Amino acid sequence: MAQIIKFTYPTGKIFIGVCFNAGEDDFSAFNWPKFRAELATLPVYQRVDYTIRRQVLWEDDEVSSDELFQRWQDIVSDNNADDPETGYNMPSDNLKAVCNPDGWRFGVDGCRAGWFYIGSQGPDIKYGIVRTIAELFDRFKNIAEVIIDIPIGLYDKGAQARSCDMLARKALKPRGSTVFPAPVRPCLYADSYEEACRISERLTGKKLSQQAYNIFAKIREVDELLQSDVSLRTVIREAHPELGFCKLNGGNPLLTKKKSSDGIAERLVLLKRYLEWAPQLYEEATSQYARQVLAKDDIVDAMMCLCIAQAPEREKETVPAPVIHDGQGIEMAMHIFSPSQQTGD
Structure with missing residues (x-):
């Protein structure tokens, strides 16, 4: 089972990740430094106790790694998740390997x-x-x-x-x-x-x-x-x-x-x-x-x-x-x- 997941953070910005073959959610394209810097600007009560929303946007039982990677790119673009003003996605060619269990x-x-x-x-x-x-x-x-x-x-x-x-x-x-x-x-x-x-x-x-x-x-x-x-x-x-x-x-x-x-x-x-x-x-x-x-x-x-x-x-x-x-x-x-x-x- 392959999934594409949308995460929404307390900063109001989003990240689009994948989960392949019931493994861990992949964050290889996540801009950690930017998220930490922006989280630090929030009021203390939001920094110490917050919720991240996880939504499955798409899933498929039989999808190739290339198809999954292309679908992920399309959904990132559709949601403007790679725009620094709205999201935390960065380029990640290495995600192709993460999507491919045969690597x-x-x-x-x-x-x-x-x-x-x-x-x-x-x-x-x-x-x-x-x-x-x-x-x-x-x-x-x-x-x-x-x-x-x-x-x-x-x-x-x-x-x-x-x-x-x-x-x-x-x-x-x-x-x-x-x-x-x-x-x-x-x-x-x-x-x-x-x-x-x-x-x-x-x-x-x-x-x-x-x-x-x-x-x-x-x-x-x-x-x-x-x-x-x-x-x-x-x-x-x-x-x-x-x-x-x-x-x-x-x-x-x-x-x-x-x-x-x-x-x-x-x-x-x-x-x-x-x-x-x-x-x-x-x-x-x-x-x-x-x-x-x-x-x-x-x-x-x-x-x-x-x-x-x-x-x-x-x-x-x-x-x-x-x-x-x-x-x-x-x-x-x-x-x-x-x-x-x-x-x-």
């Missing part, structure tokens, strides 16, 4: 050479390394979803931890330390670990771990990409592989370390239930790439992310639910695959 779906994990990806589109499976996430979009067209193991959505200041980090650590006890606390955004631009700690202490009252600092460049890369291209915010989404494996293991955290031989083997057993080719691809990738380029656990983590990306929509969940957004309108949530029925080995 490429990727699991991605950072590696020493950049980013290791595994993608599926129907029976086609591709894997490789790209230097940047933007390069993945240059290499593949019609990308429907990218699930990536990196913090997405950050606070700009304050000592509060992201809800997704706290909930993931709780779910993973006694392995909760595998979830690194996400930094506040200004720390990403420090020139050294010492400077990052000073910034963090000034803005949050807390210092940073060296492990967390080591992935700052990758966090910054994804954060800047999502700030510059709003349409990618419903395509690139965060996951934590250990939380993903916990869900596939009936809600029980894996106690083996993911870098150990036993840990790799345990995780491949779980993955094979949903990606039958997982052990074979793991052997191929470990043979193709040297360890100084790609670690073994990077391959397994990327496969876990792909498992989430290609899961049925009805079996996808977020931590927390509903999703929280940061000050830039970027979601702060981990996506998970919660199978309705656990399969055997």
Whole structure:
């Protein structure tokens, strides 16, 4: 079932979005900065307690992605939703991928050479390394979803931890330390670990771990990409592989370390239930790439992310639910695959 939906906000302006195949409402074309700025001009009583009206304008059980996209464009135009005076719609060519359930779906994990990806589109499976996430979009067209193991959505200041980090650590006890606390955004631009700690202490009252600092460049890369291209915010989404494996293991955290031989083997057993080719691809990738380029656990983590990306929509969940957004309108949530029925080995 595909739907085109009209949202009416307390500012009096509208937004036209879509909902495809009983998934989430898509807001990739929503002008979040403009809405937040205009909401701030309303009286306090309207800012703190307001209702958004959701109206289904059109729906169809059998519509192609191209037809849905064209119908969405027509309805946006008919309602003047892309006129800044009346609406919050922005151009969103990437909505074509959102409308298309047959687009490429990727699991991605950072590696020493950049980013290791595994993608599926129907029976086609591709894997490789790209230097940047933007390069993945240059290499593949019609990308429907990218699930990536990196913090997405950050606070700009304050000592509060992201809800997704706290909930993931709780779910993973006694392995909760595998979830690194996400930094506040200004720390990403420090020139050294010492400077990052000073910034963090000034803005949050807390210092940073060296492990967390080591992935700052990758966090910054994804954060800047999502700030510059709003349409990618419903395509690139965060996951934590250990939380993903916990869900596939009936809600029980894996106690083996993911870098150990036993840990790799345990995780491949779980993955094979949903990606039958997982052990074979793991052997191929470990043979193709040297360890100084790609670690073994990077391959397994990327496969876990792909498992989430290609899961049925009805079996996808977020931590927390509903999703929280940061000050830039970027979601702060981990996506998970919660199978309705656990399969055997």
